[in-house]
Amino acid sequence: DHRIITIPTTPFEASIDLGKTAVIIIDMQIDFLEPGGFGASLGNDVSLLQRAVPPCKRVLEAARGNNLLVVHTREGHRKELSNLHPFKLQRPGAPACTRVIGKEGPKGRILVQGEPGHDIIPELYPREGEPIIDKPGKGSFYATDLDCILKAKGIETLFVCGVTTEVCVHTTIREANDRGYHCIMLEDCCASYTPEFHDVAVRMITAQGGIFGSVTDSQTFVNGLQ
Ligand code: C5J
Numbered sequence: 001d002h003r004i005i006t007i008p009t010t011p012f013e014a015s016i017d018l019g020k021t022a023v024i025i026i027d028m029q030i031d032f033l034e035p036g037g038f039g040a041s042l043g044n045d046v047s048l049l050q051r052a053v054p055p056c057k058r059v060l061e062a063a064r065g066n067n068l069l070v071v072h073t074r075e076g077h078r079k080e081l082s083n084l085h086p087f088k089l090q091r092p093g094a095p096a097c098t099r100v101i102g103k104e105g106p107k108g109r110i111l112v113q114g115e116p117g118h119d120i121i122p123e124l125y126p127r128e129g130e131p132i133i134d135k136p137g138k139g140s141f142y143a144t145d146l147d148c149i150l151k152a153k154g155i156e157t158l159f160v161c162g163v164t165t166e167v168c169v170h171t172t173i174r175e176a177n178d179r180g181y182h183c184i185m186l187e188d189c190c191a192s193y194t195p196e197f198h199d200v201a202v203r204m205i206t207a208q209g210g211i212f213g214s215v216t217d218s219q220t221f222v223n224g225l226q
Pocket of ligand 1: 075164168
């Protein structure tokens with residue numbers, strides 16, 4: 001489908017070739033969204049991330065219905081933790097009880113590939129054929145084949161959803177922007193444990209003429225596809 005559609009985004013109206021467009025859903029994992037995982041072990045109220053789930057579900061259904069490429073990511077590490085940088089584990093400013101990556105928790109070993117907590121929440125579970133990018137970092141391009149997959153599919157525009165807004169979503173948008181992709185953040189499909197960081201992270205994208213991309217919401221995306 002090479003329909004060109006126009007979508008109102010902030011701070012400009014975006015003209016998009018649907019054949020060159022993908023949706024990326026970042027780190028909607030049990031470890032971040034449910035009690036007993038990584039997010040909770042850092043002392044966060046994980047219920048704050050639930051707001052993003054229904055809009056993500058609507059976007060996912062609309063994307064699938066229009067045959068857009070959907071890419072999912074998961075943050076986590078190899079079983080033997082050989083791709084876990086010591087600094088990421090230690091975070092010298094953090095209390096020792098929060099140095100939990102690789103430790104056993106109620107959802108299995110925290111942020112470890114193959115463990116229950118590492119997987120994507122059932123509501124947004126990937127379908128056969130949708131690429132899943134396992135990433136050791138906050139950005140989705142670092143140490144992954146995401147750029148290779150997007151280039152092979154001729155993707156130019158990315159609608160970005162996921163958690164957390166100011167960490168993995170922002171890092172990914174910045175990485176993508178430097179690689180020449182137009183990123184459109186779907187604001188209500190993203191969430192943070194610190195809502196004011198979410199708000200400021202959104203403003204950072206729209207500032208300066210759209211310095212890293214542009215922003216809209218799930219309803220505008222769904223309407224644009226009709
Ligand atoms: C964090 C993420 N916040 N997916 N990861 O550590 O944003």
